[in-house]
Amino acid sequence: MPVIAIPALIRNLTDGEDSVTVEGATIREVINSLEDQYPGTKAKLCDGDRIHPSIGVYINGVLTRVAMHDPVDTDAELHFLPAISGGGGSS
Amino acid sequence: MSEKKEYKVIGTRPIRHDGVDKVTGRAIYGADFQITGLLHGRVLRSPHAHARIVSIDTSHAEAYPGVKGVVTAQDLPAAEDKMADLGEGAVNLKYLCDNILASDKVLYKGHAIAAVAATSPHIAEEACELIDVEYELLPPVLEVREAMEPDAPILHENLTTSSLGDEDDKPTNIASHLQHKKGDIEKGFDEADVVIERGFVTGTVHQGYIEPHNATAHYNQDGQLTVWCSTQGAFTVREQLAEILQYPVSKIKVVPLEIGGGFGGKINVYIKPVAALLAKKTGKPVKVLMNRADVFEGTGPTPASYITIKMGAKKDGKITAAQTSLAFEAGAYPGSPVGAGAMCVFAPYNIENVLIDGYDVVVNKPKSAPYRAPGATNAAFGTETVVDELAEELNIDPLELRLMNGAKEGDRRPDGPVYPRIGFIETLEAAKEHPHYTSANGKKYHGRGIASGFWFNIGLESSVTINVNPDGTINLVEGSTDIGGTRASIAMQAAEVLGIPAESVNPTVVDTNSIGYTAVTGGSRTTYATGYAAYEAAQDVVKQMKARAAKLWEVDEDNVQFADGEFSSINGKEEQMSFRDLSGKLSQTGGPVVGRATMDPAGAGGAFATHVVDVEVDVETGKVEILRYTATQDAGKAIHPSYVEGQIQGGVVQGIGWALNEEYIYNAEGEMTNASFLDYRMPTCLDLPMIDAVIVEVPNPGHPYGVRGVGEVPIVPPPAAIANAIYDAIGIRMTELPMSPDRLLKAMGKI
Amino acid sequence: MARKSHVQTTINDETVEFLCEPRQSLLEVLRDELHLTGAKEGCNNGNCGACSVILDGRLVNSCLVLGVETDGKSMETIEGLADPDKLHPIQDAFLENAALQCGICTPGFIMSAKALLDNNPNPTEHEVRYWLAGNLCRCTGYDKIVRAVLDAAEAT
Numbered sequence: 001m002p003v004i005a006i007p008a009l010i011r012n013l014t015d016g017e018d019s020v021t022v023e024g025a026t027i028r029e030v031i032n033s034l035e036d037q038y039p040g041t042k043a044k045l046c047d048g049d050r051i052h053p054s055i056g057v058y059i060n061g062v063l064t065r066v067a068m069h070d071p072v073d074t075d076a077e078l079h080f081l082p083a084i085s086g087g088g089g090s091s
Numbered sequence: 092m093s094e095k096k097e098y099k100v101i102g103t104r105p106i107r108h109d110g111v112d113k114v115t116g117r118a119i120y121g122a123d124f125q126i127t128g129l130l131h132g133r134v135l136r137s138p139h140a141h142a143r144i145v146s147i148d149t150s151h152a153e154a155y156p157g158v159k160g161v162v163t164a165q166d167l168p169a170a171e172d173k174m175a176d177l178g179e180g181a182v183n184l185k186y187l188c189d190n191i192l193a194s195d196k197v198l199y200k201g202h203a204i205a206a207v208a209a210t211s212p213h214i215a216e217e218a219c220e221l222i223d224v225e226y227e228l229l230p231p232v233l234e235v236r237e238a239m240e241p242d243a244p245i246l247h248e249n250l251t252t253s254s255l256g257d258e259d260d261k262p263t264n265i266a267s268h269l270q271h272k273k274g275d276i277e278k279g280f281d282e283a284d285v286v287i288e289r290g291f292v293t294g295t296v297h298q299g300y301i302e303p304h305n306a307t308a309h310y311n312q313d314g315q316l317t318v319w320c321s322t323q324g325a326f327t328v329r330e331q332l333a334e335i336l337q338y339p340v341s342k343i344k345v346v347p348l349e350i351g352g353g354f355g356g357k358i359n360v361y362i363k364p365v366a367a368l369l370a371k372k373t374g375k376p377v378k379v380l381m382n383r384a385d386v387f388e389g390t391g392p393t394p395a396s397y398i399t400i401k402m403g404a405k406k407d408g409k410i411t412a413a414q415t416s417l418a419f420e421a422g423a424y425p426g427s428p429v430g431a432g433a434m435c436v437f438a439p440y441n442i443e444n445v446l447i448d449g450y451d452v453v454v455n456k457p458k459s460a461p462y463r464a465p466g467a468t469n470a471a472f473g474t475e476t477v478v479d480e481l482a483e484e485l486n487i488d489p490l491e492l493r494l495m496n497g498a499k500e501g502d503r504r505p506d507g508p509v510y511p512r513i514g515f516i517e518t519l520e521a522a523k524e525h526p527h528y529t530s531a532n533g534k535k536y537h538g539r540g541i542a543s544g545f546w547f548n549i550g551l552e553s554s555v556t557i558n559v560n561p562d563g564t565i566n567l568v569e570g571s572t573d574i575g576g577t578r579a580s581i582a583m584q585a586a587e588v589l590g591i592p593a594e595s596v597n598p599t600v601v602d603t604n605s606i607g608y609t610a611v612t613g614g615s616r617t618t619y620a621t622g623y624a625a626y627e628a629a630q631d632v633v634k635q636m637k638a639r640a641a642k643l644w645e646v647d648e649d650n651v652q653f654a655d656g657e658f659s660s661i662n663g664k665e666e667q668m669s670f671r672d673l674s675g676k677l678s679q680t681g682g683p684v685v686g687r688a689t690m691d692p693a694g695a696g697g698a699f700a701t702h703v704v705d706v707e708v709d710v711e712t713g714k715v716e717i718l719r720y721t722a723t724q725d726a727g728k729a730i731h732p733s734y735v736e737g738q739i740q741g742g743v744v745q746g747i748g749w750a751l752n753e754e755y756i757y758n759a760e761g762e763m764t765n766a767s768f769l770d771y772r773m774p775t776c777l778d779l780p781m782i783d784a785v786i787v788e789v790p791n792p793g794h795p796y797g798v799r800g801v802g803e804v805p806i807v808p809p810p811a812a813i814a815n816a817i818y819d820a821i822g823i824r825m826t827e828l829p830m831s832p833d834r835l836l837k838a839m840g841k842i
Numbered sequence: 843m844a845r846k847s848h849v850q851t852t853i854n855d856e857t858v859e860f861l862c863e864p865r866q867s868l869l870e871v872l873r874d875e876l877h878l879t880g881a882k883e884g885c886n887n888g889n890c891g892a893c894s895v896i897l898d899g900r901l902v903n904s905c906l907v908l909g910v911e912t913d914g915k916s917m918e919t920i921e922g923l924a925d926p927d928k929l930h931p932i933q934d935a936f937l938e939n940a941a942l943q944c945g946i947c948t949p950g951f952i953m954s955a956k957a958l959l960d961n962n963p964n965p966t967e968h969e970v971r972y973w974l975a976g977n978l979c980r981c982t983g984y985d986k987i988v989r990a991v992l993d994a995a996e997a998t
Contacts, residue, residue, distance in 0.1 A: 007255050007270075008271055009255035009270050011272075018273075061504075062793070063550070063693065065550075079506075079508050082430035082433070084430040106937045110937045111929065113942055114929065114937060114942070114945075114949075115921070115924050115933065116880020116921050116949045118945060119879070120882065122882070122883065123879035213865065302882065302884065302944070349945065351947075352944045353944075382885075383887070574944050574981075576940065733940035733986070740983030740985045741943065741982050744983035768884070773978055775978065776974050776984035777974075779983070781988070782985045
């Protein structure tokens, strides 16, 4: 089952757990599953029915631009980190 | 180490496609654009760092002969206090608009207030002086630690600290707080035999591109808005204009002209919406150009910061814990790169116990903008200096200490994600084996320093179309503005697929009406992501042309293969035809072939660099001279090695400038006192030796040719490497940037 | 507005006449009146060298010269350097050495290099660096520019 790494600042909502195993086959389902286990978490990660624009989602270590309906592998590890825009090298 | 694949085009050094235009002066940059009936715009800027605007009277300026229109924030659609999505990230729309033309408050000296369009630039400038603005002065706050104090002057009355954790509703200058936590930090420090803790200050520095910002705008009678400009991303400009002007994207065409440097500083818009407002008001095309002082005072520098770093290690060299607090100046509006700094600060090392806190803080300086690996250089200055000090305390060679703790594939980055294949260790090994590192170093006042750096790189959207010409060449259409030779590096990837020379590709950068969405040239993404799109578009061409060959040869499509630029039939019929010959037969086999691809690749693959520098310190004057510089960097696969070297050398030299000279100098009133290239001193060629760029190739699994972005990471190590070299030379740890002669003399107790 | 002056000058071996206001710099005249936009404005106060041209054999920042001062003089700009069918050896060397990235400073560097090689056909690396120190480049770190000029010296 997918694992969500819990951002440090919301571990107060997960009894200090830094990672939580969740159910679900899409981003929406895994976030809802997390919310079921630890109420209040979804509001931190989402802005309505989308990932909060200030958050970047990493799937298995890779920053991935996902929408709520995107599928999640059963062995995926998800991180929700501050979204950061790239800067500019010159290329 | 590097996986040896045979390539025909990749790894060669062809002449860049836009080269002749650029060495003959024919290339048209933003300011070079001419159009009939052009008016010239000029922006009035705030002389104060912090003030409330009581009133603006433009009547005298409007009456001045030659003036055709004056605009203020009143001419902008009323901005809601909402988040606008702008491709790369979310931005508060009111902040975005207020930074274009201030509505109620000016928040930095140089903040735009009004603009004039006139028949000549001189008249526009004179008319600006006739605009009467009444201000109510407010005390400015100019330094991040002061801005965080509870009694600091407040920039935005309604700003509260946003955080994933508990919200606080008290007005503050701390716009956000972020945190990464891994392991048990207390336990980590308990295990350590040596713990080093230091505070670091970095100055405000500018991207320093040579071409000032520019924009020409025109509204047609049918409402079509066209903006000609230099930008890192035409589509990003279109999105920002649509939000700021509340105008549909379908009615905005952005034409990217050649761009004279960006380094992150030409992603945000400043005068482009102003040119549009003036064009709307006057009914004429209007060109607005910044001068150099405008660029320094009105466009994003990269933030000053205050950083504490605490690291502990065991006697055997194992780093057991690392803790940091990163406080970054966002400038006038929230949005410093502290998130990136937090991601990069300990990223080169595999450390079990980590605690990272980051603070985004508003101050009365221009809104910060990305600058080459934004945030990472500030952070690495701290980390890499402390790692050097740990090495000294432990009596371990600093390069060996990095090798012992360096991150590898499968290690978990301090902020969580697990690394795919990365090449940090390989850059360390390349530095260790380099004749520079093995050469003698021991003369009086000479010193050697090393430092490493990480930048994550990004993917994002790119679109490419390829039109096949009858003579076996292709026209490649892309949306990535070319700042450093990317026409070549993108064209070469298509050429490699098709088995044709790089010279057989005509790459063209087009406007927003002529190609699919393409994100900015930035984040070291262009050769990676747009190159990937070119690769896929070329594959699409191959697929379609296989079908044409099948038609000609009357065989099944599956029985046509393509290799080394030749189509051939398998399973029976002996047929063969080159890409070129088949290109000549397209009209007989169904018409033109157009390949296309859009990409949003996820596997950008991080970039690492390790630098070695030798310096000489003049103990009389405090001047530091760079004697020798070697930079090793994992490029994944260098498509055009000359331009990869160029990126490394250029990044290193920007880092040297940041380390030794560059900073915004402010007086107590918050006025920048050195807003010219004379007083804001960037390195000249006389300040430098040759920069030895060593390309290491650990292919990125996230790209068909293994490309990793190369543009940004080379700026990350230099300040720390130079600080470590200064320590080696004179035994003093410099913890403040820039390490200018006066700071060195102070540190040596001479003044 | 001050009355415009009539100026006759030679640019790239061609006689050129123009009208300009007394306050207009040579750079403004070149770019806005004559549409010779190869000279670039980077700073408009003589610090960056992006507007370098050669005036009566001497390298100048065209932003620091008034248009009216060029009356009766002769100048070379980037637009006059190449032959119709081939580039100048300095231009070739810049391309061969990948000595440009964004290219905005390139015309200025090439004109400075031309002035250097006209004066000193066999410069040392230090002499090249000394001579080009009035031109700022923010992209390349100068390494490849210095190599290009040294290569061009060898080729000429």
